[in-house]
Amino acid sequence: MGKVIVVTSGKGGVGKTTSSAALGAALAQGGDKVVVVDFDVGLRNLDLVMGAERRVVYDLVNVIQGEAKLTQALIRDKRVETLYLLPASQTRDKDNLTTEGVAAVIGALKANFDWVICDSPAGIERGATLAMRHADIAIVVTNPEVSSVRDSDRIIGLLDSKTLKAENGERMEKHLLLTRYDPLRAERGDMLKVDDVLEILSIPLLGIIPESMDVLRASNIGSPVTLADQGSAPAIAYFDAVRRLKGEQLPVTIPGEKRGFFGKFFGRKAA
């Protein structure tokens, strides 16, 4: 039985889709069988970021409405053979996502994949709540910026109340992924520091993704950044995040920060 991850944030434009694609690809590059599911019905973009936009035949809504089989709607990545995409519908309304339909699809995916990554739409409406409903693990994507932190706090509240885990009295495993982090601006004091965000949201840190041209380049060519340039700073940060997700104890380093010999050994503790 695979694990279901929701990548969520409340706020738009913080890097949910980029992170879903990068984390999904990184897990698949390690040999795991992964499916990334786009829940942003009406405004899909995961297909574009993963470079599969010309190959979409059926989508999540088609499967839920019984117009296509799940196997027909899944798009296999051309670069990593254990990576699959389930696109959202571009033309249908998000009301077509039924609670029962989503439950059936997630159940079937869990039985066939090691990881099911649900890319949540922005906001706290139906698409977002359904994306998080079946999650075992939540990755809260946050920018070091006041409105993003506030929205993340709101989403954490929903994760603890509106999910199946919460309703069953279980605890949702939550991780913070800090994206678009600019160490220079943080150093100048113009950006919230990592510790500030951690203190406010008080969930464990999964990784810090630096603000980088490599992320933009990767989306331009339609490739998750971990595939586009494996040696780039954001790719390394995503690979490390995946290792932590799988339980490895790996200290989180702040991108661009010079660490001395001791700093390397007494780095920030990961969750």
Next chain:
Amino acid sequence: MNLLRLFSRPRSAPAARERLQVLLAHERAATGGDADLLGKLRDEILRAISKHMQIDDDKVSVRMERGAQVSTLAVDIEVPFDAGKKAA
């Protein structure tokens, strides 16, 4: 090292531009008069075939590739040995 990488790589913006042009051309067509021609063809082909034989949904694979000049639609259907007998 970083400078070297900056100069050695082709720029990515032209790729982004081309991908968007193809994608948006198809999406605009889908909301306009010729609503999703490829999607219509897909549905009608499957309907036509199912008149003559029972199609096992799991044995049907439909692939599309949308291009700037030409799009392709590939429908792969496994036809079982006794397919004809099941026809209505």
